[in-house]
Amino acid sequence: MRAIGIEGGSGPAEALRPVEVADPVPAPGQILIRVEAAGVNRPDLLQRAGLYPPPPGASPTPGLEVAGTVVALGEDTVRWKVGDRVCALLGGGGYAEMAVTDGRHALPVPAGMEAVQAAALPETVVTVWANVFEAGALRPGETLLVHGATSGIGVTAIQMAKAHGARVVATSRGADKARAAAKLGADVSLDATTFDLAAAVREAGGADVILDMVGAAYAAINQTALNAFGRWVVIGTQTGPLAEVDLMRLMLKRQVLTGSTLRSRPADEKARLIADVERVVWPWVAGGQVRPPIDATFPLDRASDAHLRLEAGVHVGKIVLTV
Structure with a gap:
């Protein structure tokens, strides 16, 4: 699959390059998502600069939140089925055509919501x-x-x-x-x-x-x-x-x-947070009270431009990559 690799240098143009990597395989309890959009967040900038490494076992590819369609399930995965549209919190790996995550860290995309808007939600x-x-x-x-x-x-x-x-x-x-x-x-x-x-x-x-x-x-x-x-x-x-x-x-x-930070928290704690968000916040999202504005979108191969815009500090709202 196509993904964005970090290939040395801390500047976006030098560090972020499209690469071909093996498709991820969902482990027990995980889901495999065909990514349609991925949120860009400040921790991604820190990872690119070598200041915020992924936790053990997480993908080295940047990207902490995505939206897309479930295409495969690991053993013992509950709730989700192939074809479900989800947005999800990741430990890494969002800047790619496919991503895996703990099934408990995914949320249903509200009816009628586009992938770009959904991808802007989980991490934030x-x-x-x-x-x-x-x-x-x-x-x-x-x-x-x-x-x-x-x-x-x-x-x-x-x-x-x-x-x-x-x-x-x-x-x-x-x-x-x-x-x-x-x-x-x-x-x-x-x-x-x-x-x-x-x-x-x-x-x-x-x-x-x-x-x-x-x-x-x-x-x-x-x-x-x-x-x-x-x-x-x-x-x-x-x-x-x-x-x-x-x-x-x-x-x-x-x-x-x-x-606090979020990325390094244990999987069970993230699952608890996701469950609370779905219970309390997701009705606000579905009702339109929580819809963070999308400042800009960039194709996956232009992840470096997305980082440049985020670093410039001129954005209002979320920056999202489209896949």
Whole structure:
């Protein structure tokens, strides 16, 4: 089958090349998916640069989420049958014509949804669920602060929080992105290049939960913006992993600082997350409340162009490869 290999060099043009590899074979409990579309995510950029290797046993091919059709089943696979249309969370291998995954890590594609939209969902929706709703314990009526609000994760977080009945304060860089976040449902949308973010969030009532993909540069902003008993959840360190945290403020305001990654979690834990997403979030998806916008699509062989667009930071929503 055709896939995208990583062949040395950290730049997209040098590193990402179409290659021919053997078709994957589903192991017991797995399904084989004929891929129609694959989501492009920031962890893919890190893998390309050698900073986020796949977990043991996962495909070295990048790609953490796909949509397509089940074409084969491993032994003891339950629920799915050949011909089912699914979108799925992967440990790797999405940038290819075929991909395998644990059958418990797949979700049914909602009726009438195109593969490109479905492929934009699994990684982002599960990430937001695990971090905003589980670790952050966001409740209806509370306020979620989302940094990087027009990223794939950001737009999904806005929509999921609003579907849950929460308020959203969004930050992004530039007036156009701030307007885009507001159109997606953010109650307050701030241009990070013009606002004093900490003061503006406090003026808006502060944040009960913060979804932070920025890292070190926003640590002081987050602590100031966070309400008493607030939860600050870190899922990215784009400005660096080492931050100064005021521990006295942490204690006095009873704040919680936590963080996570998704890819390396055990298969059983991912299965539990997928089951919770299907139970709670999938009705929002089917009803149209959660439909992250598609910023751009690229054919599989142009994966390098997709990475360049993601790295440029000009996108609003998800970038997807078509197969």
